[in-house]
Every structure is written in structure tokens, then in C-alpha cells.
Amino acid sequence: MAKTQRRGQVMNRVARQVKGTAGRAVAKAKASRSVRKVQVTLGDLIAAAFDVAGEATAAAKLVSSRSMSVATGKQIVFVG
Numbered sequence: 001m002a003k004t005q006r007r008g009q010v011m012n013r014v015a016r017q018v019k020g021t022a023g024r025a026v027a028k029a030k031a032s033r034s035v036r037k038v039q040v041t042l043g044d045l046i047a048a049a050f051d052v053a054g055e056a057t058a059a060a061k062l063v064s065s066r067s068m069s070v071a072t073g074k075q076i077v078f079v080g
Helices: 021-032 042-053 056-063 066-072
Strands: 003-006 009-012
Touching: 042 056
Parallel strands: none
Antiparallel strands: 003 009
């Protein structure tokens, strides 16, 4: 909380929250949208990573990365 001084007195400044109907409408629209789940096979993921990376080792790093495991919900590990 910020304090301001006015002629020797200390006054507490309180911030106000502005509540508008536009913000609530946007939040409600985002909450009501349905999320479409897409099934992707492991082969599709590897093929897409190979198309993007161009090399097998780079594709393996991409598919087994932490961001890919967060996105898919599974951890993919390459052995060999």
C-alpha cells in the first residue's frame, strides 16, 4: 500500500478496481468455448518433427523435449 504525505499528515492511498461488463463478457465467452481434442499418433509426431528439424537426431531431441511432453501429457524417450 502506497502512502502519500499531505501537510505533515500521512494518508493511505487505496487503489480502486474498475469492474466493467466488457471484461466479464470476454471471460464468459472464453469459458464457454469447447476444446476439440485431436488424436495424434507417435508416428505422426515423429514425422512432423523430422519435417521441421531435417535430421534424425534433431527430431529426436524435439520430440523428447520438455515442451513436447507438456503439450502431449506423455514423456517420449528414444533409446539407442
